Amino acid sequence: MAYTILGIAGSLRKGSYNKMLLNTAKKLAGEELNIKIYDISSIPLYNSDEEKENFPDSVKEFKEKISESDGLIISTPEYNYSIPGVLKNAIDWASRPADNSPLNGKPLAIIGGSAGMSGTIRSQLHLRQVALFTNMMDMKKPEVLVTKIQEKFDSDGNLIDENLRDHLKKFLNSFEKWITFIKGSRQI
Amino acid sequence: MAYTILGIAGSLRKGSYNKMLLNTAKKLAGEELNIKIYDISSIPLYNSDEEKENFPDSVKEFKEKISESDGLIISTPEYNYSIPGVLKNAIDWASRPADNSPLNGKPLAIIGGSAGMSGTIRSQLHLRQVALFTNMMDMKKPEVLVTKIQEKFDSDGNLIDENLRDHLKKFLNSFEKWITFIKGSRQI
């Protein structure tokens, strides 16, 4: 069965390696996972006063895209031992209103890479804590923690590391099964 | 000795209880701590491309205010089991460039309150993790974790809870000593 996936990168810069990682996932995904990438750069700073009046248009669109999707893939760098503020800000908007958030029950896959050896360990752990409150259904295994990510792509942004390619394929395959699993559970 | 403190609220909404908490700290602080509150609502989304060109004006100002201060007080709510994206975003900007961030070595006091019983436990723990990377010198004790914060203020935003007032005074007193301590250590 084919699923529609919303792909979100946690970094806004053009040459972001985590964007490359997300684009690679999009290419590697077979027909079963149709990944559409959503750019969070137009989502304003969260302010609950605005929420009470009316959600900004970009936020409305973001929430609709989440609602229409069968799952999310978030590709995130690590900033200051945590997830980027811009990513958390987008999630803060999407989590509102608390009793009717499109994040509730949504299957979630997390990937990420860093220039050093940490591979975004702290960032991903923290994103799972956010998923606990928002009730996103984050897949646990396999994890994708890319070390020295700058060595994994050529200058055109193409993946040149075969081990990572194989691991991503396995990851995407598991995510498809995970979505099927979560969807099935809703009928129990 | 008198210290200049930059006070930052993690919520942007006008009637924020964490803003009230910060304002109360400002009033309760004696001559020793001169708390100036900085509004982070004009700080844009972090994008490292812009950093390479030129920091936005609001970010330049924010970084200067931090540099000029002897310490920071951050009053933060908890959004989705973590710190607000808007607060993390402001910290992400202030942390740049990594080798010359005004956050490096800066004394930090953390306060916060929630409507329920958690008192922003998770949010504050996570802010300390961010402080680890950025090398902010967060004071450990006492902690200010305000439960049922909406019951602690009258409709004009005045604190009406004597226990919290006493605790905040003790907290501010400890923070003054903490700053003296950290400043002294730089000479070792």
Next chain:
Amino acid sequence: MAYTILGIAGSLRKGSYNKMLLNTAKKLAGEELNIKIYDISSIPLYNSDEEKENFPDSVKEFKEKISESDGLIISTPEYNYSIPGVLKNAIDWASRPADNSPLNGKPLAIIGGSAGMSGTIRSQLHLRQVALFTNMMDMKKPEVLVTKIQEKFDSDGNLIDENLRDHLKKFLNSFEKWITFIKGSRQI
């Protein structure tokens, strides 16, 4: 369908409130969840040298009980902003060998209470991090975070708080569904 659940308390002391909480869960569970409580006090300190020779008898028994169960309920206090060492130690043993641990894929329900207002928030968050590595399938919602737990029981250890009783019943009901859900997913 009836499930066999292994109940584990994170505190060893006789009058532990978290033991009372676990005993209460055992009583409240209907025929669907048959909770058998396992005492971890005879599990020795983990030492991987012993593992290579032969697991201690008490550890063998503990691992068998986990294997035979359909799920785990862990009732844990919070010691020093984390899970008790004795609980982590039991989990360290059960997690071995890594490629054949009885924890792998096991449904997990977490409950806990504290004398103060934190309700074991930090302890439970951390137990979920341990569950991530060991691939225990921790149920996310509802959470059971009991504040002022000493006021919830009479001197005979009987629950005297109706709200908590109702919440525990709801929790146990959700856990039964969660187990059914996880078991079903293994066939995908």
Next chain:
Amino acid sequence: MAYTILGIAGSLRKGSYNKMLLNTAKKLAGEELNIKIYDISSIPLYNSDEEKENFPDSVKEFKEKISESDGLIISTPEYNYSIPGVLKNAIDWASRPADNSPLNGKPLAIIGGSAGMSGTIRSQLHLRQVALFTNMMDMKKPEVLVTKIQEKFDSDGNLIDENLRDHLKKFLNSFEKWITFIKGSRQI
């Protein structure tokens, strides 16, 4: 000035790489840091009932050694994305009674290594959370996160990696300054 340091390894196995790391730190430390290694393998499982009667002899000794020291160095592996239960258990004992714990205000240095690429990131982060409650004064920088630790020692347990040797020397030098700093602050 010369300081007496208590060194604690988080693993009990004889050939532990984290024991080798601690032994190396002991050798590299100059006259300023006299590191005495304490073996936690005889500390029993924590039970607060025993605490009320009388602390076990091994625990009394452990607490005295901590009291007499000017600081602690903990060398810890990562088990199941956290600190070993045996290490947490020893800390749980040392933290009692809460109003008179020898851990209170004690300078703490954390080191650790793993066979893979994570370098005990999660374990060390969590130990800092425990340090927050127990009010141990953990040094933030530099961090010692050793990846592929099995490649850093020869078969006799001697360090063969020059970069790590230099980093450890720098780390020990910083820790001496940190202790002087913390001791000075107590007079403020």
